[in-house]
Each structure stands twice: as C-alpha cells, then as structure tokens.
Amino acid sequence: MQSQCPSCGNTLNYKSELSAYVVCSACQTLVARKNMQFEAVGKVAALQSDASLIKLGTQGTFDGKSFEVVGRIQMILGKPDRPDAVWNEWFAVFSNGAGGWLGEHLGEYFVSFVRPAEGAPGSSQIQLGQMLGLDKQRAVVTSVSRGTALTFEGELPFVMDTSYEAVFADLSTTTGVAGTLDYSDDSPLLFQGRWCRFEELKFQGLRLGDEEGQGAQLSAANLKTLKCPTCGAPHEIRAGGLSQTLVCQYCDSGIDLNADATFRDVLKFEQAMGKVPAKVPLGSKGKLPGQDKTFTCIGFMAKATVVDGIRYKWGEYLLYEPTRGYQWLTESNGHWSLLQPLHKVPVNPQGMPVGQPTNSQLALEGKTFKHFQSTHASVDYVAGEFYWRVRAGEGSQVVDYVCPPEVLSADSTQEEINWTRGQYVQASEVWKAFGLQGSPPESRGVANNQPNPYYAASSRRWLIYLLAVVAGFLFMLFRAATTPKLCFTGNWDYLDYQADRVQVANVTVPPGRHNLYISVHANGLDQRWGYFLISLIDEKGQQARDTAVQVYQERGSDDEGPWADSVNEAGAHLSGVQGGEYLLRVEPQSNVQGQDQPEVMGPPNPNPRRLFSYMLTIQPDLPQWGSFWMMVMLGLLPPLYSLWRASNFETRRWSESDHAPGSDE
Amino acid sequence: MKDWYTYIMVALVGNLLLVHLNGGGANDGVKAPLEGGRSVRNNPGSYRSHYSSGYYHIGGK
Numbered sequence: 113m114q115s116q117c118p119s120c121g122n123t124l125n126y127k128s129e130l131s132a133y134v135v136c137s138a139c140q141t142l143v144a145r146k147n148m149q150f151e152a153v154g155k156v157a158a159l160q161s162d163a164s165l166i167k168l169g170t171q172g173t174f175d176g177k178s179f180e181v182v183g184r185i186q187m188i189l190g191k192p193d194r195p196d197a198v199w200n201e202w203f204a205v206f207s208n209g210a211g212g213w214l215g216e217h218l219g220e221y222f223v224s225f226v227r228p229a230e231g232a233p234g235s236s237q238i239q240l241g242q243m244l245g246l247d248k249q250r251a252v253v254t255s256v257s258r259g260t261a262l263t264f265e266g267e268l269p270f271v272m273d274t275s276y277e278a279v280f281a282d283l284s285t286t287t288g289v290a291g292t293l294d295y296s297d298d299s300p301l302l303f304q305g306r307w308c309r310f311e312e313l314k315f316q317g318l319r320l321g322d323e324e325g326q327g328a329q330l331s332a333a334n335l336k337t338l339k340c341p342t343c344g345a346p347h348e349i350r351a352g353g354l355s356q357t358l359v360c361q362y363c364d365s366g367i368d369l370n371a372d373a374t375f376r377d378v379l380k381f382e383q384a385m386g387k388v389p390a391k392v393p394l395g396s397k398g399k400l401p402g403q404d405k406t407f408t409c410i411g412f413m414a415k416a417t418v419v420d421g422i423r424y425k426w427g428e429y430l431l432y433e434p435t436r437g438y439q440w441l442t443e444s445n446g447h448w449s450l451l452q453p454l455h456k457v458p459v460n461p462q463g464m465p466v467g468q469p470t471n472s473q474l475a476l477e478g479k480t481f482k483h484f485q486s487t488h489a490s491v492d493y494v495a496g497e498f499y500w501r502v503r504a505g506e507g508s509q510v511v512d513y514v515c516p517p518e519v520l521s522a523d524s525t526q527e528e529i530n531w532t533r534g535q536y537v538q539a540s541e542v543w544k545a546f547g548l549q550g551s552p553p554e555s556r557g558v559a560n561n562q563p564n565p566y567y568a569a570s571s572r573r574w575l576i577y578l579l580a581v582v583a584g585f586l587f588m589l590f591r592a593a594t595t596p597k598l599c600f601t602g603n604w605d606y607l608d609y610q611a612d613r614v615q616v617a618n619v620t621v622p623p624g625r626h627n628l629y630i631s632v633h634a635n636g637l638d639q640r641w642g643y644f645l646i647s648l649i650d651e652k653g654q655q656a657r658d659t660a661v662q663v664y665q666e667r668g669s670d671d672e673g674p675w676a677d678s679v680n681e682a683g684a685h686l687s688g689v690q691g692g693e694y695l696l697r698v699e700p701q702s703n704v705q706g707q708d709q710p711e712v713m714g715p716p717n718p719n720p721r722r723l724f725s726y727m728l729t730i731q732p733d734l735p736q737w738g739s740f741w742m743m744v745m746l747g748l749l750p751p752l753y754s755l756w757r758a759s760n761f762e763t764r765r766w767s768e769s770d771h772a773p774g775s776d777e
Numbered sequence: 778m779k780d781w782y783t784y785i786m787v788a789l790v791g792n793l794l795l796v797h798l799n800g801g802g803a804n805d806g807v808k809a810p811l812e813g814g815r816s817v818r819n820n821p822g823s824y825r826s827h828y829s830s831g832y833y834h835i836g837g838k
Contacts, residue, residue, distance in 0.1 A: 573782050580786040584793050591797055614821040625800030645826040648806075649817055658828040659806035684805035695818055699826070736793075736802035743789040750782045 117141055118152040127182045130211040131203075131267035134183075142264060142271065157263040157274070159186055160198050163354055164216055165318045165434065168266045172204075172313040174212070174223050179204040181214065183266035189259045196356065196501050203268050211269055213303055214313075215292070218354060218499055219437025220453065221313060222290065224305030232302065235279040235295035240529060241467035246283050246291050247304060252457045252465045255282035255528035261296070272296045282528075284457045286465050286476075307455040310435035340365055348395060350410045350497060351432045357502045361394060361412075361495035366502065388414035388493040391443060391548075392429050398545035400441070400450050402535050407431035407439060409546070411496035417487040417510075424487075430498060438499065440532065441542070446555030447562055448542050449519060451534035458513075458520060458531075469511035469522040469529070471770070476533075481513035481520050484560045484769045489523075512560060516765075519561040536561045558765040566761055570754035577751050584740050591735040596622060600730040606642065606700055607720035615698045619648065619730060623691035626732040630659065631683035636724035637665035640702050644726070647697040648686060659684040663726075689732075698728060 113126040122138035126145070134143050135156055142153040170181045183203035190196035202214040215222035231245060232238075242253040259280050261272035272278065278296035294301040338347045343363040349355065358367045390412040392398075399406045411430035416423055426444035433439075440451040457465045458474035458481065466474055474481045490507040513520040517536035522529055536559065539552035600619045607613075621628065634642050641664035648657040665678035702723065766772060796802045809827040811817070817824045 569780065572780060576780075576783055576786050580790050584790055587793065587797075614824075616818060616821045627796075627800050627802040627804075645828060647817075647824065647826055649811065649824075651816075651818065654811040655808065656811055656824075656827065657806045657808050658826045660826075660828050685803035686806040687802050687804035688800045697817055697821055697824055699824075733797070733800075736796050738803055739793050739796045739801075743786075743793055747786050747789055750785070 115143075115145070115150050117143060118150055119143075124150070126267060127180065128205040128211060128267060128269075129209075130205065130269045131182065133264070133268045133271050135264050135266060135268075153271075156265075159184075159263055159265060160188070160195075162186075162198055162200070163351065163434070164200055165315070166200070166202055166214070166216060167317075167319040169317050170202075170319070171316045172214075174206070174308070174313060177206045177208055179206045179212065179214075181266075183264070183268040185264055185268065185272065186262045187259050188262050189257055190501075195262075197499065198262070203266070212305070215303075219310075219432070219434060221308045221310065222292075222305060223308055223313075224290075224292065224303035227291075227302045227304045229293060229300045229302035232293055232300045235300070238279070238281045238293065240524075240527070243465065243467060244283060246285060246302075247289050249285045249287060249289060250465050251283040251285045251289075251291065252467050252529075253281050254284045254457065254531070255280075257281075257527050284455060284465075284531075286456055286459050288456050290455060338367070338369075341367065350395070350408050351434075351499065354432075354499050355410070355497035356500055357498045359411075359494045359496060359498075359502065361390075368501075369497070388412075388427070390429070390495065391427065391552075392441065392542065392546050394496045396546040396548075398542075398547070400537055400545045401541055402450055402452075402537075403436075403439070405433045405436050407433045407436070409441070409496075411498050412494070413491055414493035415489045416492050417489050419487065425492070430496065432497075440534075441537075442534070443542075444559065445557050446539055446553050447557075447559030448537045448539055449534040449559070449561060450537050451519075451521060451532040454520070454531040454533040456531075466522075469524065474513050474520065476520060479515045479518065481515045481518070483771070484512045484514045484519075486511045486770060514561045516561045517563040534561065536563055557768065558761060560765065560768065562765065564758055564761050564765075566754055566758035570751065570758045573751040573754050577747050580747060581744055584743055588735050588737065588740050591733075595734060596732050598729050598731050599628075600696065600728070602696070602698070602728045603725065604698070604700075604728075605722045605725045606702060608723050613700050615696075615700075617696045617698075619694045619696045621689055621691045621694060622732060626689050626691065627734065627736065628686045628689050629683050629731045629734045630661065630686065631681060631729050631731065632661045632663060632726055633681040633729075634663040634724050634726040635680070636722070637663060637678065637680060638724075639666060640664065640724060641666075642724065642726060643701045644728070645699040645701070646684070646728070647699075648689065649695040649697060650692065651695055652692075657686050657689065659686060685734075696728075696730070700726065 115124045117124055117136040117139060119141040120136060120139040122136050124134050124136060124143060126134060132145055136143060140156050142156050144151045144153050166181055168181055172179055181202045181204050185201045186198065187201060188195035188198050199217040202216065204212050204214050206212055210225065212223060212225045215224065238253060238256060240253055240256050244251050244253065257280050258277040260277050261274045264271055281293040283291040288306050290306055291302055291304040294303060336349060338349055338358065340347060340360040340363060342365040343360065345360055345362045347358060355369050358369055392409050394409055394412060396409045397406050408431065409429050410432045413428045414425065415428060416425045426442060429441040431439045431441055442449050442451060458476040460466050460472055460474060471483045471486065473483055487510055488507055489510045490505060494502050509524040511522045519534040521532045521534065539555060543552050599621055602617055604615055630646055632644050641662065644661045646659050646661060661682045661684050663679050663682050667676040669675065807827045
C-alpha cells in the first residue's frame with residue numbers, strides 16, 4: 113500500500129494494515145492514516161544513535177512464525193537531556209497478519225503482543241513486588257519506572273505523547289512468560305510475551321557494524337575510542353550506544369557517554385575506598401564455561417557490605433557481547449561466579465512467585481535454593497563502561513540464595529528487583545578464559561555457592577561400601593546355607609576313675625583346604641571344669657594340629673545371694689586343614705572334688721561313676737563372620753571420614769551466612 | 778578419578794572370599810611335627826600336645 117507524504121510528497125509505503133502512523137524517511141514528518149486519508153501530525157525528533165543490530169526491514173522468526181520489522185519507538189528512561197537508559201521497541205508484522213513488538217534492551221530481546229489489561233491497577237497504585245494475574249498465572253511486578261517516548265521511525269499502530277513521562281511496569285512469572293504494563297495512555301496497555309535469545313529469533317538483514325548510524329549527534333554508538341578529557345588516556349568504547357558512563361581507570365573521571373561531545377559531562381568520580389586493582393583487566397576477552405560466545409570485560413566495580421562490624425569486599429566485572437547482552441563475573445576471596453540475568457521469578461515455599469525477596473528458601477526449575485544472606489551492598493570503586501548512570505556511593509539491597517554450585521541473587525532498588533542466576537567458576541578457568549598471566553591467587557574460606565568437593569567422594573564411597581557389605585552379607589548367607597555336614601561326631605563319658613581317659617578316633621576331612629570348627633558340648637557338669645587337649649594328627653605327613661577347649665560350671669553364694677556361672681559348649685578353629693585321613697586324639701582333664709576317686713590310687717573301680725559326658729563334633733567350613741565384620745568395620749572408616757569432611761565443609765560455608773550458629777537468624 | 782578406597786574394598790571383599798574358599802580364617806591351634814616317630818594310634822597316652830597345656834582352673838567368685 114502506498115501514499116504520498118502530505119509534507120514533502122515523498123512516497124510512503126505501508127507494509128501492514130495495522131499501521132496507523134508512518135514516519136516519512138525524507139522529511140521526518142509523522143503522518144497519520146485514518147481510513148484512506150493521510151494527515152501530517154508533526155515532525156519527529158532525530159533518532160538517538162545506538163548500537164542496535166536491528167533496523168527497518170530486519171526479518172526473523174518467533175514461535176514458527178516469520179516477521180518483518182516495520183517500525184520503531186525509541187524510548188528513554190530518565191530525563192530526555194540526560195537519559196539513564198535508551199531502548200527500542202520495534203513494531204513487527206508477522207506472517208499470520210498479527211502485529212507484535214520486539215523490545216530490545218541491553219542486548220536482550222523481548223517479543224510481546226498487546227493483550228487486554230483486565231484488572232490492571234492504576235499507575236499510582238502499582239507497586240514493586242505486587243502480585244498480578246498474567247496469562248492465567250501469577251506474575252510479580254519486578255520494575256516500576258518512568259519513561260518517555262523519544263522519537264519514532266517507520267510504521268506504527270499507535271504513537272505516544274513525547275511530552276511527558278509515563279509509568280511502565282515489568283511483570284515476571286515463574287514460567288518465563290513476562291509482560292509490561294504501559295500507562296502512556298488513559299487505559300493501560302499490556303504487552304505480554306517472553307524473553308528470547310538472539311539466535312532463537314534467526315534474524316536476517318541486520319544492521320552491520322560498519323553501517324552509518326542514524327541521527328546527527330555524535331554519541332557512543334559511533335564512538336570506538338575516546339580520550340579522557342581530564343588525563344588524555346585513550347579508552348576503547350566496547351558497548352557503544354548501550355554504555356551510559358565511562359569511568360576512567362587512571363584519573364577516576366566519570367564521563368557521560370550519551371551526551372554530545374561538546375556538552376559531555378566529566379565528573380570526578382569519588383571513589384569510596386581508593387583504587388582497587390581489577391584482577392581481570394578491562395578490555396580482556398574470554399569465553400567462560402557456561403558461555404557460548406566470547407565476552408569482553410568492559411567494567412569493574414568493587415563493592416562491600418558491613419556485617420557485625422566486619423567489612424566484606426568483592427569485585428564485580430561487567431561482561432558484554434553484542435548478541436548476548438550483559439553478564440556479571442563476581443569475585444570474592446578468590447572465588448568466582450558467572451551471573452546471568454534471570455527473566456523468571458522463583459517460587460516461595462507456598463508455591464507462589466516471589467515478590468519482595470525474603471529469608472525463606474526458594475525453588476526454581478525444580479531446585480531448592482536456601483537463603484544465604486541479605487545485605488546492603490555499596491559501591492567502593494568503579495572503572496570502565498556501565499549501562500546505567502553510575503553514581504558514587506550508590507547501593508542496593510542484595511539477597512542471595514544458594515544451591516551449590518548455583519546462586520540466585522536479587523538486587524533491589526526503589527525502582528526494580530533484578531534477579532540473576534549464577535554458577536560457580538573455578539579461578540583457573542577464569543585465568544584460562546581471559547589468558548591471564550601466572551596463576552590465580554589462592555582462595556580463602558568457602559564461597560556461598562562453592563561446590564562441596566567432598567560430596568562426590570563421600571557418596572561414591574558410601575555406595576561402594578554398601579555394595580561391598582551387601583555382597584559380603586549375601587555371600588555369608590550363601591555360605592551358611594551351604595555349610596557341609598559334620599565330618600566327625602564322638603560321644604564319651606568322663607568317669608571318676610579311669611586309668612587312661614585319652615580317646616582316639618579316625619576323622620576324614622573332605623578334599624581341599626578347610627577351616628575346621630571343633631566343638632565340645634558337656635552334659636552334667638556340676639562344680640566342675642573340663643579341659644580338652646585336642647590333636648588332629650596326620651600320620652602320613654607326621655604333622656599334628658593341636659588345640660584346646662574348656663567348659664565349666666560353677667555355683668556358690670555370697671552376700672548378694674546364690675550365683676551360678678557356666679559354659680557348657682565351647683570350640684576352637686583350625687584353619688588351612690588339607691583334606692584327607694586324620695587321627696583325632698582327645699585328652700580330657702577335670703578337677704577332683706569330694707567323693708571323686710583319685711586317678712591312680714588303688715585298684716581300678718569296677719563300677720566307675722560318670723562325672724559328666726561330652727560330645728565332640730568337627731564342622732568344616734563354618735562361615736567366618738570375623739572376616740566379614742573386619743570388612744564392615746575397616747571399610748566404614750573412609751566413608752565416615754569423607755562424610756565428616758563434607759559436613760565440615762558445609763559448616764564452614766554456612767558460618768559466613770545469616771544463619772551461622774550464634775547468629776540472630 | 779581412581780579412588781584408592783575402591784581398591785581397599787575390593788581387597789577386603791577378596792579377602793572374605795579367599796578366607797572361605799581357601800580354608801582360611803580363625804585359627805586357635807598350633808601346628809607342629811610329630812616327635813620321635815612313635816605311633817600315637819597305638820600309644821595315645823605317650824603324645825604330648827604342642828598346645829600350652831596344664832590344668833586351667835576358672836575360679837569362681
């Protein structure tokens with residue numbers, strides 16, 4: 113569809129029936145279309161140059177539908193003469209005829225569609241952390257900001273008044289569905305969609321890096337290098353168009369990158385604690401584990417918090433990549449973590465999305481994150497580029513939750529709650545990724561999300577131990593169930609008079625090597641003991657295996673009354689007995705008492721009295737439970753030690769948290 | 778990463794199996810050659826045990 117610009121006569125092309133406005137590319141006149149009538153509304157301001165990769169005509173794909181970018185609204189946060197942030201809302205026409213919006217902010221992309229804002233509160237009633245309904249889900253207000261439409265480009269279904277600030281509220285859910293409430297009109301508009309990665313949108317026809325930016329002003333978008341106006345030190349601008357501030361690392365001058373060069377503010381940045389050396393130099397490029405692109409370190413902040421009078425310090429490195437946006441690399445006591453923006457909100461123990469962060473544990477994607485610490489963090493030192501207007505002494509409330517090696521961090525200000533999700537990174541990997549010289553400094557203490565190096569070893573050892581014990585126990589049961597039958601049983605009497613009490617008998621031990629258990633069971637012991645010298649004699653080999661077994665029974669009385677003590681059955685082991693024929697020799701002995709006839713006095717008694725009887729058995733291959741219990745006891749020590757080390761590690765970790773023993777929480 | 782503990786447990790389990798399959802285990806006896814070449818079968822009273830012998834009285838209270 114075509115028409116002519118009512119101001120300059122230039123041909124205007126409409127690619128979408130939805131477009132109610134178009135900006136003439138020749139004379140920057142905003143033309144309104146009402147039915148087939150075209151009316152000039154006025155001139156639009158020049159576009160603020162930026163580093164956007166998107167331009168009119170860029171094509172892409174979202175959820176299987178192709179789209180083409182046909183218009184843009186350029187938005188600013190803060191005052192138009194000194195904006196805190198600049199972003200684009202691109203209007204796109206989809207293959208199914210629908211119109212949608214591609215929000216571009218800090219290198220990330222939010223695709224959304226206008227939906228009815230049923231039940232949305234008024235702009236004066238909406239609050240940070242408030243719970244609202246969004247797409248049949250509960251959503252949390254994570255940002256309430258005031259922005260202004262700066263200018264327009266291409267075709268648009270509607271335009272905004274550029275003369276006043278409107279309230280914008282960002283909503284986040286637990287599933288990644290997100291939304292923005294736009295209060296620029298009388299009734300709020302809801303833009304509902306989700307955040308997407310650059311490659312997911314499969315862009316074609318992007319603006320190349322070497323193309324001319326639009327707009328007459330010099331700005332950071334066209335800046336590749338900048339000399340510090342104060343000390344003359346050269347700086348490379350790596351995130352041009354997105355960076356708002358550059359703090360010279362040599363003289364601490366804070367430079368407003370978004371202003372015209374003529375009127376660029378240069379402020380002496382008051383560093384709170386003096387210079388803090390950055391361990392990763394500004395300008396370093398690297399790809400860390402968890403990153404799929406190479407990022408550039410463009411900014412560094414030294415931060416601190418005070419807890420119980422102790423000052424805890426850490427460093428935060430701002431990393432940037434044009435198609436991935438920003439990430440943070442933090443360092444504390446030699447421990448490093450890589451944090452990325454999180455466009456979901458976690459759930460609390462009640463299953464509701466988290467509004468204002470609390471001290472309760474959270475859940476995200478099936479993982480439980482325990483509250484670690486809530487602190488107020490202040491900025492001690494800054495250097496390099498930042499995408500917001502950095503202010504000396506600025507601070508925020510930071511709440512950390514851990515599920516090692518991950519961490520969730522909520523950074524709250526008056527206007528927004530920023531959730532980031534981090535992963536612990538070994539210092540050696542940071543050094544390797546950025547090609548840093550030497551070795552990283554040794555870490556101190558235990559980081560809040562540092563993976564426990566002893567858990568894996570402990571778990572593995574317990575598993576091995578349990579497998580060994582179960583296998584050993586099953587073997588012992590099998591052994592007990594398949595114990596061979598007795599290879600000898602003998603029954604004898606011990607008489608009060610017997611010239612020779614020694615007994616001999618033949619014993620056949622099964623083939624192979626065996627452990628024999630020789631058992632003696634005595635009956636009728638009364639105030640007697642029986643001591644049996646037992647020999648297993650190999651007559652052929654002229655070898656003997658000697659052992660002894662003792663039984664007894666005693667009774668008496670004392671001040672506490674009568675007592676009795678007895679052992680009627682006892683045995684002995686002989687190990688490594690080779691199979692074959694043996695002569696068993698048993699020599700019993702016992703005590704003489706009372707009416708007993710002495711052994712060798714007078715003629716033999718033709719009717720000797722039986723003092724007691726005894727049965728001797730020989731059992732081959734009785735299960736050796738001693739060796740099993742030795743395995744159980746010896747094998748237990750290393751897993752117990754590993755468990756102790758793992759537990760001690762956790763104690764040291766949590767000693768640094770708000771939940772340390774002896775703390776108030 | 779190889780864990781020495783695995784080897785320890787394999788050795789302990791192996792010892793358990795070896796003990797049972799090779800007649801090992803507890804041993805309360807003394808092994809010694811027969812002396813003098815005499816036949817114990819024919820004269821059992823002449824044998825002197827290599828085990829520490831003697832009356833062993835277990836006293837009561």
